[in-house]
Amino acid sequence: MRAALLVLIALGGWEALARLGSIDLLILPAPDQVASALYDDRSLLWHNLAVTGGEVLLGIAVALVLGVLCAFAMHLSPTLRGALYPLLVGSQAIPIVVIAPLLVLLLGFDIRPKLVIIALVCFFPIAVTTLDGLAGVDRELLKLMRTLDASRAQTLRRVEAPAALPGLFSGAKVAVAVAVIGAVLAEQAGSSDGLGHLLLQAIPQLDTARAYAAVVLLAALGIALFAGLTLAERHTLPWADRVRGDQRT
Amino acid sequence: MPAEGAMKTALEASVQEPRIVNSSAAIELEGVTRRFAGGGRRRARREPVTALEGLSLRVAEHELVAVVGPSGCGKSTLLELTCGLQQPDAGRLRSPPAVYMPQRDLLLPWLSALDNAALPLRVGAHPASRAQARARALPAFAEFGLGGFEHAMAHELSGGMRQRVAFLRTLLAGKPVLALDEPFAALDALTRQEMQRWLESALAREPRTVLLVTHDVEEAVVLGDRVIVLAPRPGRAVAELSIDLSRPRRRTDPAVLALRERALDALGVPS
Numbered sequence: 001m002r003a004a005l006l007v008l009i010a011l012g013g014w015e016a017l018a019r020l021g022s023i024d025l026l027i028l029p030a031p032d033q034v035a036s037a038l039y040d041d042r043s044l045l046w047h048n049l050a051v052t053g054g055e056v057l058l059g060i061a062v063a064l065v066l067g068v069l070c071a072f073a074m075h076l077s078p079t080l081r082g083a084l085y086p087l088l089v090g091s092q093a094i095p096i097v098v099i100a101p102l103l104v105l106l107l108g109f110d111i112r113p114k115l116v117i118i119a120l121v122c123f124f125p126i127a128v129t130t131l132d133g134l135a136g137v138d139r140e141l142l143k144l145m146r147t148l149d150a151s152r153a154q155t156l157r158r159v160e161a162p163a164a165l166p167g168l169f170s171g172a173k174v175a176v177a178v179a180v181i182g183a184v185l186a187e188q189a190g191s192s193d194g195l196g197h198l199l200l201q202a203i204p205q206l207d208t209a210r211a212y213a214a215v216v217l218l219a220a221l222g223i224a225l226f227a228g229l230t231l232a233e234r235h236t237l238p239w240a241d242r243v244r245g246d247q248r249t
Numbered sequence: 250m251p252a253e254g255a256m257k258t259a260l261e262a263s264v265q266e267p268r269i270v271n272s273s274a275a276i277e278l279e280g281v282t283r284r285f286a287g288g289g290r291r292r293a294r295r296e297p298v299t300a301l302e303g304l305s306l307r308v309a310e311h312e313l314v315a316v317v318g319p320s321g322c323g324k325s326t327l328l329e330l331t332c333g334l335q336q337p338d339a340g341r342l343r344s345p346p347a348v349y350m351p352q353r354d355l356l357l358p359w360l361s362a363l364d365n366a367a368l369p370l371r372v373g374a375h376p377a378s379r380a381q382a383r384a385r386a387l388p389a390f391a392e393f394g395l396g397g398f399e400h401a402m403a404h405e406l407s408g409g410m411r412q413r414v415a416f417l418r419t420l421l422a423g424k425p426v427l428a429l430d431e432p433f434a435a436l437d438a439l440t441r442q443e444m445q446r447w448l449e450s451a452l453a454r455e456p457r458t459v460l461l462v463t464h465d466v467e468e469a470v471v472l473g474d475r476v477i478v479l480a481p482r483p484g485r486a487v488a489e490l491s492i493d494l495s496r497p498r499r500r501t502d503p504a505v506l507a508l509r510e511r512a513l514d515a516l517g518v519p520s
Contacts, residue, residue: 140351147332147349148422150372158372162359239358239402 029209034216037209044198045210049217051194052187055111056179056221059118063175066119067126068168074127075134075160076152092124096182100189109190117186122175126168133167134160166240169233176225180218274310274345274425274458276331281305281340283326299483300326303340306477306486310425313452313459315473317466317512323484324462328428331460345458347426352434354415356403362414363390363399369422386421393417393451409440413447420455429461433468441465442500445472449497466512470505471498478515488515 011031017023018030025033038045070088074081096117103113137160145155187196195214202211233240283301301323308314316324329335332347348369356365367386370377377385390399395413403411412432419427432448433441445468452459463469469476470492478488490508492498498505 138353138355140353141355143329143332143334144349144351144355145372146334147347147424147428148369148372149374154372154376158368159357162357237359239404 026206026208029212033209034212037213038216041210041213045195045213045217048193048195048198048214049221052180052183052196052218053221055114055183055186055194056118056176056225058111059115059183060122060172060175060179060225062115062119063122063126063179064172067123067171068130070123070127071130071134071164072156074131076156081131088124088127091120094120096121096185100185103186104190109192113189114183114186114191114194117189118179118182121178121182125174125178126171129167129171129174130164131167133164136167137163165237166233169229169237169240173226173229176229177222179225180222184218275312276306276308276344276347276426276458276460277342278304278306278330279341281330281337281342283323283330283335284338301330301337302483302485304484304486305340308458308460310458311456312474313461313472314475314477315461315463315469316477316479317463317469317516318479318484319464319481319516321481321484322479323481324464324479325430326484327479328430328460328462331426331428345425347428347460348419348422348424350415350419350427350429350432352431354403354411356406356411356414356418358403360403361399362395362401362403362406362410363387365403366390366395366414366417366421368418386417389417389421392454394447407440408436409444412436412444416448416451420451420457424457426458426460429459431463432461434464441468446497448472466509466516467500467505470508470512471500476508476512478512480516488512490515 015031018025018028021028029037070084074084100113100117103116107113107116141159142155145159150158183194184196184199187194188200191197195218198214199211202208202214281301281304282299284297284299286297304323304327306314316327318324326335328349330337330342331344332349333344334349356362357368360368363383363386364379366389367377367382370382370385371379387399390396393413393416395410395417398406398410398414401410403414406414412435416432419429433444436444449472461469461472466476470490473492476488476490476492477486478490479485480487488511490511492508494502494504494508500506
């Protein structure tokens with residue numbers, strides 16, 4: 001509610017600035033122009049949104065699988081943890097803008113380089129928060145499990161994995177926000193559709209209303225993914241809200 | 250409480266001497282020493298810390314031995330040695346399989362009270378299915394005063410109830426020895442007294458060999474068949490009190506008070 005109010009105020013300010021100010025409407029379109037573009041170009045925008053949304057969803061899925069696998073492997077093997085952690089951090093220092101075109105050259109114009117780039121930016125928050133969740137289990141609880149004769153796999157399944165789920169969700173929420181940026185960068189490096197590609201075409205043509213409309217859709221995509229994750233988290237982990245406070249001690 | 254009658258008879262039986270002891274369910278420690286690397290910042294400065302030195306102790310089958318002492322006296326180390334979580338550096342230790350009960354209840358927040366109590370049945374060499382585990386834990390719930398709370402989640406339970414579920418989980422592990430690490434320390438005074446009574450009745454129903462670590466001298470005297478007083482740095486036994494009083498014991502009983510004074514004396518606390 002409060003967010004909606006804030007958006008309304010911002011839109012009002014923007015409208016006033018665009019209409020009364022000295023900035024050309026071609027450069028800074030007014031919100032109503034962006035709204036018309038959203039409506040007039042709906043089939044074009046919808047098609048490109050579907051392309052980008054599909055890339056983002058698949059990319060996050062790949063990142064989830066890889067991130068969780070990596071977190072479990074690092075949790076189970078301190079050697080692997082020592083070997084992989086610096087590489088994980090290093091992977092985040094890779095300038096995506098620079099390597100995106102290289103990946104397109106390597107993998108082609110299709111969805112593959114997009115998936116690689118989205119997975120690359122999403123993988124890190126997921127792996128790190130999941131690993132923290134796995135390693136954050138109370139040591140007293142692990143002692144108890146040992147005296148209950150639980151095997152390593154049983155402790156992992158019954159205690160550590162469920163305890164890591166809230167962390168996994170936190171990581172995934174961070175990941176969806178950066179996933180959208182990753183998708184746009186990947187599309188701008190080389191593709192024939194998607195909202196990133198649309199932006200790349202609209203801006204030089206000074207079709208700024210359409211460009212802003214694409215940005216609005218990208219924001220909406222991020223918000224929708226985030227909201228979906230929040231709902232899924234409430235549904236699968238109704239207990240997590242209660243314990244989040246005292247779990248991280 | 251319906252358990253009262255059964256509890257008394259079982260407890261009265263337990264004070265008869267000499268006890269017939271099945272040596273296989275007794276805990277025996279002979280000159281047990283345990284050292285740790287010190288906590289100094291530089292490796293060279295780390296003096297090994299002796300957590301326990303030359304501790305000899307015997308806990309007979311179905312006996313409850315309370316161990317009291319200030320922090321740093323090696324109480325927790327003693328429990329972990331008994332549970333096989335650590336190995337002694339010197340001396341001999343023999344204990345039947347023991348289950349550890351930590352100070353905090355550590356119930357799993359994603360499981361119901363019933364599933365938390367049944368956790369021990371779901372792990373180990375022959376894990377039961379969820380339905381089997383529940384079926385086995387269910388009768389114990391009513392028996393131990395938890396009836397009606399089977400499906401409550403951990404956060405919906407009071408501190409005392411959580412501790413009961415944690416204790417039931419410890420019992421359902423089915424081990425002859427219970428290693429209890431200050432099980433009631435986190436509870437308010439009133440709940441603690443209630444839980445001490447409850448523990449007595451629970452042990453009357455399900456007799457086990459119990460090593461109870463506590464910093465509460467009164468609790469030790471009220472619950473223990475014997476009280477071992479440990480002194481710190483290095484952890485060693487400085488006194489042993491036999492508590493030959495009938496149960497349930499009242500903390501205001503002059504005999505309880507006298508024993509409490511003796512234990513405090515042994516700890517070097519001026520009364």
